[in-house]
């Protein structure tokens with residue numbers, strides 16, 4: 001089994017170009033099936049979740065060619081609207097095929113989605129919303145089977161701004177009869193990106209980025225070409241790595257305008273951030289301040305996908321910090337691994353208390369999930385001595401090559 005080895009304890013100093021966004025790429029890859037023709041996607045990250053989406057598309061009858069970070073997908077030949085169990089179970093985003101396949105074929109079969117264990121992650125809002133659009137969905141034997149003679153637009157109120165449920169409804173609504181209005185929808189930048197992509201193919205979607213999204217159904221879409229946005233969570237990960245190691249870095253192509261809450265937290269931790277047209281320059285040489293309270297929340301709140309990484313950086317801050325996790329109920333699993341490296345963290349329900357220490361020490365630890373793994377890389381780069389991180393396959397779900405990027409930032413790190 002591959003593992004990551006880091007010799008840490010010195011400040012990072014370097015620059016990196018930020019990869020394309022995982023959480024934008026995945027729903028867009030489900031969205032391509034809505035068009036019986038060709039879609040070209042540029043800046044698509046070469047991560048294992050994207051590779052699994054490609055395999056699912058191929059299993060369904062699409063043809064996919066890849067050249068570097070560009071994908072060309074021809075969905076004309078799709079003839080099997082089913083997500084194979086062994087692929088669907090590997091990732092969360094496989095559930096987004098439900099709305100897209102119902103929209104195109106009027107039928108879909110998908111397994112319950114897998115992905116990282118960070119909470120219960122039910123899909124009741126997805127299913128309820130698609131029911132309201134006149135889909136029949138049967139659940140049982142670990143899978144969902146949906147059918148609909150033609151989906152109908154509807155007014156759908158979500159009790160929580162679920163990213164996935166919002167995406168599923170949008171994808172189902174693009175080719176549906178009439179107008180769909182989502183109230184209480186997610187406002188994440190990746191939702192805006194999905195809608196920009198779909199509108200570029202001929203969809204009629206307004207209001208993306210607000211809690212009220214309106215989709216007027218259209219009869220068909222057209223060929224398109226799209227450049228995916230850079231990943232704000234990967235950017236935030238390297239920002240926290242600079243802070244933990246008290247280093248400096250240039251994060252080229254960082255999507256700064258989508259990161260207000262993250263930049264503000266980094267500044268409160270003592271980092272100096274210069275926003276430039278080509279990216280974000282970070283000087284964290286003096287960064288050592290604790291955060292009295294940081295609460296995760298749906299966008300524009302602080303992203304839950306950066307909670308573990310900020311926790312790793314706060315382990316080395318002056319004083320006590322608190323983090324409240326409000327989105328997923330089981331997202332503090334990395335704390336135990338950080339403790340093996342000398343961190344002082346106590347968990348009480350949805351709140352973590354982190355007592356900053358002067359140093360962490362290298363240790364053999366295991367990534368409990370994707371972002372927890374990234375947090376251990378941050379801790380390893382800041383800790384004295386050698387850290388070995390097992391469970392790298394989790395990290396590869398979302399980071400193209402975290403060792404390559406961290407080396408570019410000045411870390412002594414490799415995959416062994």
Ligand SMILES: CC(=O)N[C@H]1[C@@H](OP(=O)(O)OP(=O)(O)OC[C@H]2O[C@@H](n3ccc(=O)[nH]c3=O)[C@H](O)[C@@H]2O)O[C@H](CO)[C@@H](O)[C@@H]1O
Pocket residue numbers: 023026092093119120121122123124125126127160161162163164165190298304305327328329
């Ligand atoms: C591929 C992708 O884009 N994944 C992101 C997406 O996940 P995902 O779309 O799964 O996250 P959601 O926004 O749906 O989940 C938020 C909360 O709502 C709950 N919930 C969700 C759906 C539902 O039907 N019922 C229900 O109770 C979940 O258990 C969770 O507590 O948004 C999360 C929240 O920003 C991010 O952490 C993930 O990185």
Ligand SMILES: C=C(OP(=O)(O)O)C(=O)O
Pocket residue numbers: 022023091092093115116118305370371398
């Ligand atoms: C939780 C995440 O992803 P997913 O929803 O794909 O499991 C994440 O990207 O941090």
